[in-house]
Amino acid sequence: MNILSGTVRTIKNAGSWAILRVCQSYRQPVASVVNTHRNHSSYNKVCCRHSEASGGTNTIDDEEVALFSRHANEWWNETGEFAALHSLNDLRVPLVRDALLAQITPSGDNKTLKPMPLAGFNILDVGCGGGILSEPLARLGANVTGIDASEEGIKVAKWHKTLDPEALSRLNYRCAAIENIATAEAETYDGLVASEIIEHVTDQRGFVTACCQLVKPGGSIVFTTLSRTYLSYALGIVAAERILRIVPAGAHDWKKFVLPDELQDMIRENGMNIRLVHGMMFNPLTSRWSWISDTSINYAIHAVKPGKSASSSESSSSSDSDSG
Amino acid sequence: MLSSRLVQFRSMCLPVVLCSRHKRNIHVGKQLRCRSKPELYDVVVCGGGMVGTAMAAALGHEPMFEGKRVLLLEAGPKQNYNEPLPEKFFNRTCSLNAGAVSLLRSFGAWENILNARCQEVKRMQIWDACSDSIITFNHDSLENLAYVAENNVILAGILKQLDAAGDRVHVKYGATVKDYKLPGGQSFDTEQSKYACVQLESGEEIRAKLMIGADGFKSMLRSAANIPTISWNYNHVGVVASLRLAEPTENNVAWQRFLKTGPIALLPLSNEYCNLIWSTTPEESKHLMMLPAESFVDAVNHAFWSDEHKNSAAQYTNRLFDGLLTRLGLEGSSSQQLPPTIIEVDKGSRAMFPLSLSHATQYVRSRVALVGDAAHRVHPMAGQGVNLGFGDVALLRDLLVSVVYEGKDVGSLGHLLKYETQRQRHVVVSMASVDGLYRLYGTDVTPVVLLRSLGLQATNALRPLKEKMIQFAAN
Numbered sequence: 186m187n188i189l190s191g192t193v194r195t196i197k198n199a200g201s202w203a204i205l206r207v208c209q210s211y212r213q214p215v216a217s218v219v220n221t222h223r224n225h226s227s228y229n230k231v232c233c234r235h236s237e238a239s240g241g242t243n244t245i246d247d248e249e250v251a252l253f254s255r256h257a258n259e260w261w262n263e264t265g266e267f268a269a270l271h272s273l274n275d276l277r278v279p280l281v282r283d284a285l286l287a288q289i290t291p292s293g294d295n296k297t298l299k300p301m302p303l304a305g306f307n308i309l310d311v312g313c314g315g316g317i318l319s320e321p322l323a324r325l326g327a328n329v330t331g332i333d334a335s336e337e338g339i340k341v342a343k344w345h346k347t348l349d350p351e352a353l354s355r356l357n358y359r360c361a362a363i364e365n366i367a368t369a370e371a372e373t374y375d376g377l378v379a380s381e382i383i384e385h386v387t388d389q390r391g392f393v394t395a396c397c398q399l400v401k402p403g404g405s406i407v408f409t410t411l412s413r414t415y416l417s418y419a420l421g422i423v424a425a426e427r428i429l430r431i432v433p434a435g436a437h438d439w440k441k442f443v444l445p446d447e448l449q450d451m452i453r454e455n456g457m458n459i460r461l462v463h464g465m466m467f468n469p470l471t472s473r474w475s476w477i478s479d480t481s482i483n484y485a486i487h488a489v490k491p492g493k494s495a496s497s498s499e500s501s502s503s504s505d506s507d508s509g
Numbered sequence: 510m511l512s513s514r515l516v517q518f519r520s521m522c523l524p525v526v527l528c529s530r531h532k533r534n535i536h537v538g539k540q541l542r543c544r545s546k547p548e549l550y551d552v553v554v555c556g557g558g559m560v561g562t563a564m565a566a567a568l569g570h571e572p573m574f575e576g577k578r579v580l581l582l583e584a585g586p587k588q589n590y591n592e593p594l595p596e597k598f599f600n601r602t603c604s605l606n607a608g609a610v611s612l613l614r615s616f617g618a619w620e621n622i623l624n625a626r627c628q629e630v631k632r633m634q635i636w637d638a639c640s641d642s643i644i645t646f647n648h649d650s651l652e653n654l655a656y657v658a659e660n661n662v663i664l665a666g667i668l669k670q671l672d673a674a675g676d677r678v679h680v681k682y683g684a685t686v687k688d689y690k691l692p693g694g695q696s697f698d699t700e701q702s703k704y705a706c707v708q709l710e711s712g713e714e715i716r717a718k719l720m721i722g723a724d725g726f727k728s729m730l731r732s733a734a735n736i737p738t739i740s741w742n743y744n745h746v747g748v749v750a751s752l753r754l755a756e757p758t759e760n761n762v763a764w765q766r767f768l769k770t771g772p773i774a775l776l777p778l779s780n781e782y783c784n785l786i787w788s789t790t791p792e793e794s795k796h797l798m799m800l801p802a803e804s805f806v807d808a809v810n811h812a813f814w815s816d817e818h819k820n821s822a823a824q825y826t827n828r829l830f831d832g833l834l835t836r837l838g839l840e841g842s843s844s845q846q847l848p849p850t851i852i853e854v855d856k857g858s859r860a861m862f863p864l865s866l867s868h869a870t871q872y873v874r875s876r877v878a879l880v881g882d883a884a885h886r887v888h889p890m891a892g893q894g895v896n897l898g899f900g901d902v903a904l905l906r907d908l909l910v911s912v913v914y915e916g917k918d919v920g921s922l923g924h925l926l927k928y929e930t931q932r933q934r935h936v937v938v939s940m941a942s943v944d945g946l947y948r949l950y951g952t953d954v955t956p957v958v959l960l961r962s963l964g965l966q967a968t969n970a971l972r973p974l975k976e977k978m979i980q981f982a983a984n
Contacts, residue, residue: 263921272923278915298914300575321916348703349718349918351549 260315260341268472269431270317270381276465276474277380277409277485278321281308284405284460284487285327285376301326306375309399311363312382316342316356320349322378323356330374332361367395374399377406384410384442390451397455402492406457407485409465413442414481421482429469445480457488546716547706550578550679551919552909553717555686555707555730557583559603559660560881560898561723562667563612567902569674570616573910577919579677580715582684582707590665594626598751599659600858602784604630604763604776606655609899613666617673621666627658628777631761634846638768638815645846655763657776657784663895685710689720689733692875705876705920719920721878721905723898726867728883734874740867743888745771746794747864748787751855752809757781764848766813773812775848783849785809788888794861805859806851813848864888868940872932873925878905885936897936904932 259265263272285306304326310319313331315338323329333339339360346353377400379392386392396406411417418439425432449459464480467473551574554565565581568574605613605627613619633654636643646654671678690706705720722730731738752775754760760777771788778784787797787809797808867886872879881898905928912924 263923274915274917278917282914282916298573298910300573300577300913302914320918324916324918325914349549 260317260338261345264472266433267315267317269425269467269474272472273381273409273465273467273474274318274321276476277318277378277407278325280409280485280487281322281376281378281405281407282325284407288375288403288405288489303327307373308376308378309370309374311377311379311396312385313342313358314338316345316358318378318380319356319358320346320353323353326355327376328355329357331356331358332363332366333358334360334362336360363395363399364391367398371398372401372404375401375404377404379406380409382410383408383448384437386441389441389443389448390454393448393451394455397452397457397488397490400490402490404490404492405460405487406452406490407487408448408452409483409485410448411437411442411483412481413439413444417442417482425467425469431467431469445484445486448486452486452488457490459486459488461485461487547714549704549716550580550718552577552719552721553580553582553705553707553715554721554723555582556722556724556728556881556883557581557585557680557682558723558725558881559664559667559895560902561721562664562671563618563899564721564723564880564902564905565678565680566618566667566671566674567612567616567906568909569671569678571906571910573913575677577677577913578679580679580681580717581671582686582709582715583680583682584685585682587680587682588664588668590668594662597855597858598626598778598782598784599661600749600751600784600855600860601660602657602749602776602778602786603660603663603895604655604657605663605899606896608903609896610656612899612903613663615903616670618663618666618670621669622656622658622662625662625666626779627656627662628779629761630655630657630763630777632846633763633765634848635765636767638766657763657778659778659784660895681709686724686729689730691720691734691877717876717920718918719876719878719909719925721880722883723880724883726865726882726886728869728879730877731869731879731883734877736869736871736874736879738867738869740865740886742863742865743788744791745788745864746791746861748785748789748794748797748859748861750785750805750860751778751858752783752785752806752851753853753855754781754783755850755852758849760849762846764813766848768812773809775813782855783851787812788864798859798861802854802856805854809851809854866940868937872901872929873922875922875925876920878925878928880905884932885940887940897939900935901928901932904928 260267262268282302285303285308302325303322306327308322308327308329310322310329310331313319313333314335316331319329319331319342331339331342333342339358342358346356346358377396379396383389383392396408400406411421421432421442422437422439426434426436445462449462452459462480463485464477465483465485466475466477466479467483468475552568554561557565561581561583565579568577568579603609610619613622631647631654633646634643635645671680686707687710688708690708692702692705704716704718706714706716707720708714720730722728722734724730757780760780760783763774763776765772765774768789770790770793773785773787773789775783775785787794789797797805800808865886866888869879869884872884880901882894884901885897887894887897908924908928909919912919917924
């Protein structure tokens, strides 16, 4: 792995990203590894297959590994460093659940509670990290595949799954990069979730294309991310990372944040229909999230691939009004 | 390699399958269990009293809990609820408010109780020994104020529904708890430390994602969780008995009079019988327990009818205030109904128990929630005890349902804290008001008597306030 990272750097210096694309084309440059890997998805790590070949040393990578192993232990502490991600489940799990349920009952009338509402749905959780979002989705009955380019994240996720093997029997994790599976598993998933990941991705357009490729016609993709506004800089970077320390310092690179309009455009370019754009707000005092109409800090987007599913009726016009 | 994996796989999976499918086939289950990890349940309810059994039954009948594993642990033997009710009334009763009834109805236990034996309360009259001030609560339009039912009847009604839940709730009778091992708060979980674990005297260990303590006011789970309580003893004793009325009437009024020594209450059981709950000093209670039956009956009648503690200043002011209220167009003093005369006490129904108040400063911890008396114990004066417990059950059940629908781990602290906040908001107010009333009426100092009787009169006159009180008491 270390060697590979070194290689990556060389390649980058040579200005050629072509080879790198094999495993992490949309990921951010390795030079910023130390600053960014601590986010819930350690996307900077290369694929596990390659890590076997490691042997050399690299100062940056050593630090990275040390930091990661420290933070891996923090993954599942609901009041620890990832508390905000744990409580974000309050919004994103119902969002994904209802988005998928709307595919089979578009009107949403018969919302009778069922113990395993998502039974039979195949979901891909992109950038699953330690599995904070994958586990609740699996508990709802879905067949969840969590992928993350970070071997460490996948290790944590796999380990944590064993603590509740019965309830999480439909959950599988793989160390993989999305564009590696985009072709092979094209149109496999009823739902794809890319939560708090795209803001770390370098080739965002390629990332979105890969996401759209993976869902079946009629299937949903759900993004949650941060917008690139002064407010998100003030709150997401200055307040959250430096003052309140809700998020590890350096977790985010503001320049990579995507405006809701930009993300919507990328999604539409892939022939998807936007269903919903909604703002999310984190209250650091209660450590709780709530839905707001304003999308200038955190927001979620739900889009549907046109196709044969019952849900494919057009409703994108109404969703645009949400995006204020 | 492969074979060792197989062994691992077997040891992980077999006991789970066997124990869940053939739960009652104890021999098979036990042998396997000894060699394997302790069984893991989603919810384990400790304590099979009214509240604990209701918790288990409520979850067992909850559609969202289908496929979830729920276990009820009870130290005692199984109660046979199919036996016909004895003609004599049990001496421990509860007055169930609308909230409790709606919880019991939600899983079918209410019909069992209605069919067995219970008495509706249409009116409640509370008055003072020192003055004529009086407050009455009626439900003219809406349903009844409350129902009085014997504890054993309530428990039997719930047990029947617990059995009706079938395999969805496992029950272990004769399960005495030896120790609890609870996860250590903030630290990183390991497979051993992640869940709450209960060790039984039999040596069996059971793990739970959520351990619910319904094990009464001396809750062992609460101590294991290091949750402190605030408690005080009233230095008072409750005397209970089943009393027969002089003549059968339409007996649907609950009577409560504040005596200098404590409140005395009569709750209707049938058209001929009432249940007595008399809270008094230890000395007087001993005396009451020793009295021959006829003298005891006299003492009860005297307590309801006597004028000896009337305070003339308070009575005079009351009359003036009453006139003022009438002139203001408010209803003034309600017409005071006279309590029924008692003629006989059921043999062997007299009993006494100490009264105390205690409140757990926290109701939850990671993977632990307390319900009922384990969380709060009140003076039985307002019949609130079990109502508060059933209120806990209803809220916790609703919360767990929403948690399951969000795919969350049922035992994580985040949502349990919501339960704590919402319940304490209600329980603390109830406890404070019950305790406050108790103290307010525990004196015969003239200014206090004056104020409280004026207060009672004013409250009685102000309909909206009274309706608010009824609403609050109903939830």
